[in-house]
Amino acid sequence: MPDSNVVDASSTSPAGNNGFAAPRTIHARCHACPIKPGCLPADLDSRQLTSFEYRALRLRRPLRAGQTLVRQGDAVEALYTIRVGSLKALIDEPNGTERIVGFHFPGTVIGLAEPEQRYWLRTFIALEDTWLCRIPLKVLDDAMRRRLIALMSERLQQAYRMHLTLACRSGPKRMAAFLLELSADFGARGLSASRFHLPMNYTDISNYLGMRHESVCRILGSMQELGLLSKSGKNIRILDMQALQHL
Amino acid sequence: MPDSNVVDASSTSPAGNNGFAAPRTIHARCHACPIKPGCLPADLDSRQLTSFEYRALRLRRPLRAGQTLVRQGDAVEALYTIRVGSLKALIDEPNGTERIVGFHFPGTVIGLAEPEQRYWLRTFIALEDTWLCRIPLKVLDDAMRRRLIALMSERLQQAYRMHLTLACRSGPKRMAAFLLELSADFGARGLSASRFHLPMNYTDISNYLGMRHESVCRILGSMQELGLLSKSGKNIRILDMQALQHL
DNA sequence: CGCTCCCTTGACGACTTTCAATGATCGTGG
DNA sequence: CCACGATCATTGAAAGTCGTCAAGGGAGCG
Numbered sequence: 001m002p003d004s005n006v007v008d009a010s011s012t013s014p015a016g017n018n019g020f021a022a023p024r025t026i027h028a029r030c031h032a033c034p035i036k037p038g039c040l041p042a043d044l045d046s047r048q049l050t051s052f053e054y055r056a057l058r059l060r061r062p063l064r065a066g067q068t069l070v071r072q073g074d075a076v077e078a079l080y081t082i083r084v085g086s087l088k089a090l091i092d093e094p095n096g097t098e099r100i101v102g103f104h105f106p107g108t109v110i111g112l113a114e115p116e117q118r119y120w121l122r123t124f125i126a127l128e129d130t131w132l133c134r135i136p137l138k139v140l141d142d143a144m145r146r147r148l149i150a151l152m153s154e155r156l157q158q159a160y161r162m163h164l165t166l167a168c169r170s171g172p173k174r175m176a177a178f179l180l181e182l183s184a185d186f187g188a189r190g191l192s193a194s195r196f197h198l199p200m201n202y203t204d205i206s207n208y209l210g211m212r213h214e215s216v217c218r219i220l221g222s223m224q225e226l227g228l229l230s231k232s233g234k235n236i237r238i239l240d241m242q243a244l245q246h247l
Numbered sequence: 248m249p250d251s252n253v254v255d256a257s258s259t260s261p262a263g264n265n266g267f268a269a270p271r272t273i274h275a276r277c278h279a280c281p282i283k284p285g286c287l288p289a290d291l292d293s294r295q296l297t298s299f300e301y302r303a304l305r306l307r308r309p310l311r312a313g314q315t316l317v318r319q320g321d322a323v324e325a326l327y328t329i330r331v332g333s334l335k336a337l338i339d340e341p342n343g344t345e346r347i348v349g350f351h352f353p354g355t356v357i358g359l360a361e362p363e364q365r366y367w368l369r370t371f372i373a374l375e376d377t378w379l380c381r382i383p384l385k386v387l388d389d390a391m392r393r394r395l396i397a398l399m400s401e402r403l404q405q406a407y408r409m410h411l412t413l414a415c416r417s418g419p420k421r422m423a424a425f426l427l428e429l430s431a432d433f434g435a436r437g438l439s440a441s442r443f444h445l446p447m448n449y450t451d452i453s454n455y456l457g458m459r460h461e462s463v464c465r466i467l468g469s470m471q472e473l474g475l476l477s478k479s480g481k482n483i484r485i486l487d488m489q490a491l492q493h494l
Numbered sequence: 495c496g497c498t499c500c501c502t503t504g505a506c507g508a509c510t511t512t513c514a515a516t517g518a519t520c521g522t523g524g
Numbered sequence: 525c526c527a528c529g530a531t532c533a534t535t536g537a538a539a540g541t542c543g544t545c546a547a548g549g550g551a552g553c554g
Contacts, residue, residue, distance in 0.1 A: 156359060163346070163410075169510080
């Protein structure tokens with residue numbers, strides 16, 4: 001029921017503006033969001049972001065760790081962007097098991113596979129407390145759709161890279177590819193590419209990579225022994241990026 | 248150099264039509280294509296197809312088996328649709344190996360990951376003699392872009408299904424998922440879902456699924472022994488669809 | 495303090511890869 | 525029409541990897 005938490009900009013803005021407040025108006029009303037007004041999703045360049053942001057509704061309360069944003073099969077009414085926090089995307093298989101097919105971080109648009117679908121194909125669950133923006137589908141115009149194509153194009157690229165990762169039969173190779181993917185993702189968002197925090201647990205990682213959590217543990221352990229990285233709890237520090245890429 | 252083979256519709260049509268011939272004019276000029284004029288790519292519904300088709304140039308000669316349509320790194324100037332035949336999509340990895348990330352059949356739009364990219368991210372090679380349509384990027388209008396979003400959305404779905412397939416560690420499960428994916432694809436195009444021809448060899452399949460070609464052979468052999476399917480050469484006949492789905 | 499969830503480690507077994515060799519099929523050219 | 529070569533499919537045996545099952549340890553929370 002995330003919709004009950006939105007700051008509905010139209011109710012706080014002057015009449016006659018088509019129901020959407022100017023960005024500044026939304027920002028001024030956003031008490032719960034720890035992001036400063038100028039912080040933009042990384043997916044969007046500064047010019048295009050304005051048009052997205054202009055129509056986006058900031059969610060009033062964060063999604064708590066473990067809470068569900070949307071559930072597979074729900075009707076699609078909006079896209080979302082992550083401002084702070086992280087989500088996992090999972091697909092419920094017919095046999096009852098669920099498979100994680102993605103991890104998403106700030107700046108990512110949620111729902112790129114669904115803009116022309118009637119129902120959500122995946123369930124999104126917060127890995128930690130997460131702040132979001134909501135972009136109702138009906139406010140998308142042609143310019144925004146054009147931007148959407150670019151975002152989907154990048155997401156398809158990512159999916160093909162994931163194919164390369166998963167097609168490696170060797171566990172260490174898959175793990176290395178996963179770490180490098182995360183590293184590149186963090187780096188692209190202006191954070192450290194060599195030192196980061198894993199918001200998901202080993203079971204999630206193993207589910208995502210198609211292995212067992214024991215294997216995740218062993219592989220990370222052996223990588224630490226080999227001097228490729230060091231870890232304390234969920235904090236990872238990559239020591240030998242080249243060696244990882246060489247796998 | 249596929250561009251040298253195109254039937255340039257603008258040169259055969261009356262002046263003053265913005266350089267694009269009506270579909271019938273193109274069809275009339277297409278001697279090499281064995282498809283009758285009314286045959287449409289399955290990706291496109293009949294209404295939307297018209298706008299795509301209207302701007303598409305039919306390639307005069309087919310791509311021969313083994314020939315390359317576009318190479319990874321080439322500049323993107325057009326999308327393609329397959330009319331007859333099949334392609335494999337592969338990514339050249341930095342270490343020199345190449346990995347197959349997709350097989351494509353008639354009705355598919357080639358280049359959905361690249362519409363906003365400057366360069367092709369993947370290489371496309373014909374598995375058999377293949378006829379194509381070429382859709383220059385510059386003729387895309389907003390209506391077609393909107394349609395493109397739906398196609399990309401479906402392709403992303405497919406990519407997530409592929410994630411489910413590759414995340415299965417068991418060889419037989421991956422093979423079953425692969426066969427069912429193919430079966431559904433053929434069925435959706437009006438062909439038999441239980442009896443079809445594999446245009447790719449075992450090495451390609453194993454590359455795609457992340458295993459060895461010996462394993463592909465053994466797994467298909469055991470499936471035949473179990474009565475799940477029968478094969479003669481590259482012709483596959485699925486005998487027990489439910490059992491495959493149960494994996 | 496005790497519960498739960500998660501991480502860690504060990505031993506065994508099943509499966510896939512690897513390496514090697516043979517057989518089948520197809521296209522080409524003599 | 526046949527012989528040849530190349531590519532692909534097939535099968536066997538050995539070795540390595542990962543999954544499985546089991547148990548113990550640690551961190552966080554009420």
